[in-house]
Amino acid sequence: MKIVSDKVSGVKKRFTNLCYGFFSTLANPTRLAIIEKLDEGPMNVTGLVNTLGQEQSMVSHNLRPLVRCKLVNVRREGKQRVYSLNHETLDPIVKSVELHAEKFCEGGANCPLKAKSEAS
Amino acid sequence: MKIVSDKVSGVKKRFTNLCYGFFSTLANPTRLAIIEKLDEGPMNVTGLVNTLGQEQSMVSHNLRPLVRCKLVNVRREGKQRVYSLNHETLDPIVKSVELHAEKFCEGGANCPLKAKSEAS
């Protein structure tokens, strides 16, 4: 992960680094899909691979940043590793995003948040 | 902005697209610096250019996604455009991120959220 440089002056680097690390971890479709799945309950890598239809290495690669930022927890169970959500952090944040979309996004063509969003 | 593809199966595309659009807008140091500045109050482009020490085109380019996602508002004022934060959305989210860092990040070398964060 790129560390915020000194190019931007006059701001607290702590804030920028903190938020940048956090948000860029979440700014990825595969990781968001993993989060959505884990919201239903803890699951091991093979479980995620099967329900998401993604390659095993892809799932592992994407789990790493989630764990590193403590958005997801792991525990060993024999050969397997069971991943679970940090609901304490994620629940309120996801709720905020949903609320924002309801209030501020009309879903017009110029709105990337609501546009192209059919259920699936 | 890349629209989330169908490659990831078994998840709600709405959720993924919504969060992806939202978080990738925030996952950028320049945009976070703009947000931090605007938190002090509304400001025009030239103001941001001066306090951030960035090129005007850079500031404008980065303001666009923030406005598109309604994280920042604009109003015209003569020749100028005055930008301001959507506090209603941003305040609780930023608070959640700070809380997460306090609770879950020790700031060790393996923690990208707290590592390298000196005040500035």
Place this chain on the structure above:
DNA sequence: TATTCTAATGAAACATTCTTCATATGAAGA
């Protein structure tokens, strides 16, 4: 309307991040 000030835009160069493929590690069981 010519000029100046303020800000936005397009396109190319550059940088970062993702995805895939191949391989490695580690635990359990034969």
Place this chain on the structure above:
DNA sequence: TCTTCATATGAAGAATGTTTCATTAGAATA
């Protein structure tokens, strides 16, 4: 310990995103 199952890791190519430079657009004012 050899094999198998479950997962992690490294590295290279592919895909996205960012930054810069040059140019354009709009509003105010002489």
